[in-house]
Amino acid sequence: MSRPRWFSVRQELTPKRSRFLGVLAFMLPLALWSLFSYIPWLWHPMVKVTDPGDVDWMRAGLLINRHDFDKEVATAQLAHTHAPVGFRANPIYFPAPHAVIRSLYTAFTTAPVLKGDLWLHQSLWMSIQTIFWGFTISSVVGIPLGILCGSFIAISRLTEPFVDFVRYMPAPAFGALMVAIFGIQLEPKIAIIVIGTFFQQVLVVANTVRKVDCALIEAAQTLGSKRRQLVLRVIVPASLPDLYNDTRILLGWAWTYLIVAEVVGVSSGISFFINQQAKYRNFDNVYAAIIIIGILGLTIDQILAFVGHRLFPWKNPRPSRIRAFLGKLFGLRPASAEKPVQLLPQ
């Protein structure tokens, strides 16, 4: 057999290649970043001064435009004075990978500058709380309402026009109002997340529920299911795996709303940390915080995906190892192992 091709339309990759590409997905941007950070003749539009020479306005450690630096060097050479010395550098908003990786640790140890400001871990904890409560409140109301909308046309006609109307209002527009209602602490932020997710959630859930195969509902009716049972025993379990995935996707949206929510009232949380660090020009901390959000989101998503895989075994395209083992043990081969009919004793 010839080696499988890397690029063939809709063909599965070998697990090894699949893993390799997954790693490459992160290595490629990192490599690009490293190139621009560590190769001095690539970009590097600034110069870091090591010796100011006779230029009186320069100091060692100053970061200046390369163009201005070259002019000063030329002037010094013409005047036969001591020329400044420096090396090419990147702007402060473009720290090198090693600096960011270091600050993934040091960001946690950077003491807050102002009294009342928070450490990074405290900021993160506040953000997680905001997301958790906002998303939980939204889901507790939104998912059941969405299920009802998807099940009963009357409820859908009653709620969806209004939900659609509010959905187009940007959640941050409610910021001032929420502060007036809920004060300046965590509550208005949670409210913004609820507003941002809830209305989308109702529609997304309703749509998912509507996709439940009508034939399943009809089959249940011929088996004696009444309205309540149709919703609870057929529609809900039939749409549960898709609802789970919807929830995963919506949780991502909630993280997006977090950034606008956190500037409402008293700024706090991870986005406030980012703003503060940017003000003090600690851009490596800014990157570290952004990367931490990414890592946190990806981790939660992967955990949810893994749990989902276990939760819905009938959806699992690959049988689990235990099931495969049991199958081998008892010689189960679903397609061919039909058994001759056994009849009830007369």
Added chain:
Amino acid sequence: MSEPLPDYRDQSPAVAARFAKIKERPVVLEIDRLGRQFPGEHGPVVALRDISFKVHRREFVCVIGPSGCGKSTLIRIIAGLDEPTSGRMLVDGKETSGPCPERGMVFQGYTLFPWLTVKKNVMFGLKMQGMDGGQADREARQWIDLVGLTRFADTYPAQLSGGMKQRTAIARALAANPRVLLMDEPFGALDAQTRAQMQSHLLEIWRNVDVTILFITHDLDEAIFLADRILVLKAHPGEVQEVIEVPVPRPRNLSQLNSPEFLATRRRLEELIHPRVDAHAHEHLPIIRLTQAGDDVE
């Protein structure tokens, strides 16, 4: 064929006696002047008109007809999944409407609940009727044994073959203890071999269970092989064209497929469903020629 076929209405004494016995049994399902119209662009479209028939207890009736004759509409109305625009339906002499477990249904598309194992699928109807878990479990096991899926009781439908899925669907419908089992082209999606197996299998089940079956199909052989009586519908509008008492004796087996009674019935069905094409019809064939001159195909 050397000898001429007998008349499809000729019945051997045994078959005639069987039909006499069936007619003595009580009527389980009665359809009385049932009609169904759909709104259309140019006025209402009549899908079914004046359908009347009776099905006796433990009788096996097939409904057959050309596509578009409304046979699926008919069975959906009987199942309570569609409303008739006129006429009545009686089960055990009582007028009824709407879906109800007394009229169980097996669909062409299996419609098993994918999140439930075979056993839980079969238990579904029993649970709906309020039976407690333990007893439902025991009853479900019996039905699963009956359809030959004992080893697959804890398997999810996605892992079953088409034939096994349909067996599960039959067990699920029967477990709810229906008076009439409605089957809407249940073997239509199966390959020919599995279909033949399932037909014999269904007859075995029917022999062992007190249930009346109304079976929709477009397969002539399937109808003759399974049915006591065949209700032949015609299209536009859907009406009962003829009711045929199948003269093939029971128990049925595949060797009867070439018996004179079988072939005679089959010929009659063909006459009813595929009327002979007009001799001049070929003159109206399209003029486009797709073959080269001179390449004889026949």
